[in-house]
Amino acid sequence: MSGAKRRLVAVSNRVGPLTDEGKAGGLAVGLSDALRRRGGVWFGWSGEVSAEGTDSEARTETVGNVSMVTIDLTQEEVDGFYYGYANRSLWPLLHYRLDLAQFDRASDRVYRAVNQRFAARLMPMLRDDDIIWVHDYHFFHLGSELRQQGFKGSVGFYLHIPFCPPEMFSALPSGVDIVKAMLAYDLVGFQTDTDRRNFIQFCVRELGGEKLKGHRVRVGGRVVSARTFPIGIDAEGFARFAVSPEASEHEEMVRGMAGDRLQIVGVDRMDYSKGLVERLLGFERLLEDYPENRGAVQFLQVAPLSRSELDAYAELRRDLESLSGHVNGRFATLDWTPFQIMTTGFTRRALAGIYRAARVCLVTPLRDGMNLVAKEFVAAQDPQDPGVLVLSRFAGARAELSEALIVNPYSTDDVARALQRALSMPLEERQERWRAMRAAVFGNTASYWCEAFLAELESIPKDVPA
Numbered sequence: 001m002s003g004a005k006r007r008l009v010a011v012s013n014r015v016g017p018l019t020d021e022g023k024a025g026g027l028a029v030g031l032s033d034a035l036r037r038r039g040g041v042w043f044g045w046s047g048e049v050s051a052e053g054t055d056s057e058a059r060t061e062t063v064g065n066v067s068m069v070t071i072d073l074t075q076e077e078v079d080g081f082y083y084g085y086a087n088r089s090l091w092p093l094l095h096y097r098l099d100l101a102q103f104d105r106a107s108d109r110v111y112r113a114v115n116q117r118f119a120a121r122l123m124p125m126l127r128d129d130d131i132i133w134v135h136d137y138h139f140f141h142l143g144s145e146l147r148q149q150g151f152k153g154s155v156g157f158y159l160h161i162p163f164c165p166p167e168m169f170s171a172l173p174s175g176v177d178i179v180k181a182m183l184a185y186d187l188v189g190f191q192t193d194t195d196r197r198n199f200i201q202f203c204v205r206e207l208g209g210e211k212l213k214g215h216r217v218r219v220g221g222r223v224v225s226a227r228t229f230p231i232g233i234d235a236e237g238f239a240r241f242a243v244s245p246e247a248s249e250h251e252e253m254v255r256g257m258a259g260d261r262l263q264i265v266g267v268d269r270m271d272y273s274k275g276l277v278e279r280l281l282g283f284e285r286l287l288e289d290y291p292e293n294r295g296a297v298q299f300l301q302v303a304p305l306s307r308s309e310l311d312a313y314a315e316l317r318r319d320l321e322s323l324s325g326h327v328n329g330r331f332a333t334l335d336w337t338p339f340q341i342m343t344t345g346f347t348r349r350a351l352a353g354i355y356r357a358a359r360v361c362l363v364t365p366l367r368d369g370m371n372l373v374a375k376e377f378v379a380a381q382d383p384q385d386p387g388v389l390v391l392s393r394f395a396g397a398r399a400e401l402s403e404a405l406i407v408n409p410y411s412t413d414d415v416a417r418a419l420q421r422a423l424s425m426p427l428e429e430r431q432e433r434w435r436a437m438r439a440a441v442f443g444n445t446a447s448y449w450c451e452a453f454l455a456e457l458e459s460i461p462k463d464v465p466a
């Protein structure tokens, strides 16, 4: 059967949007393109809490040949599955933050039960020759549940966040179960080679697996393909956003606010993996060690609140607020406030305008699967006068954007030095670096990423020998 004709069924925690390109991020753009081309279903959580939870009636929204199907969770499911296991255990652990990870048996049970219920609700919608693509750490067990419920077709999995080294992953009480569940997929995809290697090493060291040729690993009787597919953005679309009237209006506002000062911008969900505190310390060090920047630069951090119900996130917000008060208190003058933080959400066009107004974009996560902000910043720049990207060596994007100024986000001095270099970089060097990064961002788009994953999944014969 021709690959292009097989229907795609995507599963992710949240679904959509299918049509509003102004709201869609990398995942939504790539997936909705592929779903429209092949026809299919996008299945996930409605975001609603109800007494029926995963037993609730499915809501279906159909646009052309694509249906978005969602079900609810109970409050107990949200607490155990989403806040509990996914975001208190897996998120910190996979971002190398064993110090923040909390493990408890009850949320592990709810997590597995929700995976099992999602598989049970999905099964009746499936056709034998569908291609199933499961996304991210919320659904490690989903493929294995589908197999147990009798689905024999192609099932792939993609991890959007890092996979930590096996020494660390083995601290997760149910880590072996998770990796065994991942073996039920035909293909597991990762953002970077480091993540893929960590997964394979776990299979080899902890499960007695064997590394095979062609990016495959065998554990017991099961062979799984593990490959790297760095996610991209809709680069053309984002570049168009950056010259839209809405973007220009925001670009002007930011420039107006900065006056003749150079603008540094950061855009991140307020999450401890993004290195926001360390970044602000780096900015403080810039003002300390390179005093010529006092009164001459301004730093705007856009940081929409995220998962604020969790203690670690509330604490981060308090830390940032107090540090920002300290930095401003220390350096502000009557006509200059060095640092500003906003927790507002922006449309994608407005965001593109903000990126375009920046001389420097600071993307310094302590650990990040990819980091799409880095790629969006590059796509939004004015070719005549592009800004400089300062990028953490621990962001997945570093593999493709080596022309950025690469920093160790834990080193305050390193961040300050890179900022100083970025702020004084001659136009010609800015253009040269930007052109190389532009080629990478426009060469590996969201659609390319999606099709590369699906082509690989379809190329795997379903009768893989045991």
Ligand code: ADQ
Binding pocket: 025, 026, 027, 160, 161, 231, 267, 268, 269, 302, 303, 304, 343, 344, 345, 346, 347, 348, 351, 368, 369, 370, 371, 372, 373, 374, 376
């Ligand atoms: P995130 O951790 O959310 O994604 P990132 O890749 O940077 O991180 O994507 C954030 C998205 O949110 C960007 O598209 C950005 O434009 C948008 N955004 C941020 N602030 C905004 C605001 N104030 N208003 C509107 N939009 C805003 C996870 C992983 C990443 C991985 C992606 C995709 O953690 O490592 O790159 O998935 O796989």
